[in-house]
Amino acid sequence: FISAQLIALYDGDLWLRNAGQANAMASRLRAALVGVDGITFNQPTQANGLVVTLPPGVADRAREHAFFYDWDESRGEVRWMCSFDTTEDDVDTFAAAVRAAAL
Secondary structure (H helix, E strand, O other): OHHHHHHHHHHHHHHHHHHHHHHHHHHHHHHHHOOOOOOEEOOOOOOOEEEEEOOOOHHHHHOOOOOOEEEEHHHOEEEEEOOOOOOHHHHHHHHHHHHHHHO
16 A cells, blocks of 8 residues: 555656645745845755744744744754645745744
């Protein structure tokens, strides 16, 4: 039964479309938040994840809108991940919440 799932994933490059969607949404999120005061992107966005340093309190306020992990709590660093089913609306809504939390 596990093989059936893998066959579906590799057939017709579904895995590639899924990865492309996740990566595109991570790039969209970064573009939406570049230049927001106090938000620092600590690594290039080359895949579906972003590692970001946020000002004090911003992560807590942003978590009211979406769950995400602290990457290095002592530095205010968090990890945001996008998935194959992350939509443009998801990204835009979350980015607006982060921008509002950073004010």
